[in-house]
Amino acid sequence: MAGIYFHETLDPVRTPGAHTRYLAELGEIVSTTGNAEGSAGAECIAAWVxxxxxGDWPRMVTFWEMPGGWDGFADHFEQRKELFHGPLERWYGERSGGFDRVLVGSPxxxxxxxxxxxxxxxxxxxxxxxxLKSGGAEDYLALLAEMKEEIDGTCRFSLLGSYETxxxxxSEVMLLWAFPDMRTLARLQAQPAEFTAFLRWQQQARRHELGHRALIMRPTDWSPLR
Structure with missing residues (x-):
């Protein structure tokens, strides 16, 4: 069964310390109760800055897995009929808005x-x-599946996960790549020929892509994945 994930891009209010307060409170919640009330019952995988x-700043990104897949997703929202979940009011002091995605993990x-x-x-x-063009996600992720093992085995970084929105x-796919440090990522940009498997993947992928947006992120100190 494919995993279902919840991806949040959060915009803190533009006041000193707001992003720090928000992340500190969220970290306390994740460390003690697992997730905030109303968060689709999801379990935190990572919190990144x-x-x-x-790109746009300041900004925060959180990433969650929904227990029970689509059944768990449906059960959560069937049980909660309110238009705005309770914790929303308390977060207004530290964040001004955001953008959410529901993602389906590749096999x-x-x-x-x-x-x-x-x-x-x-x-x-x-x-x-x-x-991607409408319906293109399946073929794009299948192509990545064919090349993933070589990339993971020969490059100094690896695929963390791949998802269809x-x-x-x-028409949209998200990829997450895990790097051991910033120097490796910078090397990939400066000397791509050193990473031959990834370079071949990029050459193949560009034939399918209609648009591409990349973001470099680091984890918070309490992030489960860091």
Whole structure:
């Protein structure tokens, strides 16, 4: 069964300390109760902060797995009929808005439990959001599946997960790549020929892509995956 995931891009209010307070409170919740009331019952995989000079800022990204897949997703929202969940009011002091995605993991994407059991590390994460023609997600992810093993085995970084965005008619995919440090990511950009398997993947992938947005992120100190 494919995993279902919840991806949040959060915008803190533009006041000193707001993003720090928000992340501190969220970290306390994740560390003690697992998740906040109304958060679709999801279990936190990671909390990231984008590296500045690399997109909109300040910004925060959180990533969750929904227990029970689509059945769990349906059960949660059938049981909660309110238009706005309770914790929303309390978060207004630290965040001004955000953007959510529901993601479906590819067959070769590890679950949260598998990532933590394997002691997966991701000191730096490259997030890629790819626009495709309608229905193109399945073929795009199948192509990645063919090349993933070689990339993971020969490059100094690896694929953390690959996902189709739900409710988009197969027109959007998200990829997460785990890097051991910023120097490795910079080397990939400066000397791509050193990473031949990944270079071949990029050459193949570009034939399918209609748009591409990348974001470099680092984990919070309390992030389950870091």
């Amino acid at each position: 984008p590296v500045f000079l690399n 070769f994407t590890p679950s949260r439990a598998q990532l933590l059991a394997a002691d997966q590390r991701a000191a730096v994460v490259l997030q890629e959001i790819i626009d 739900a409710f988009r008619h197969g």
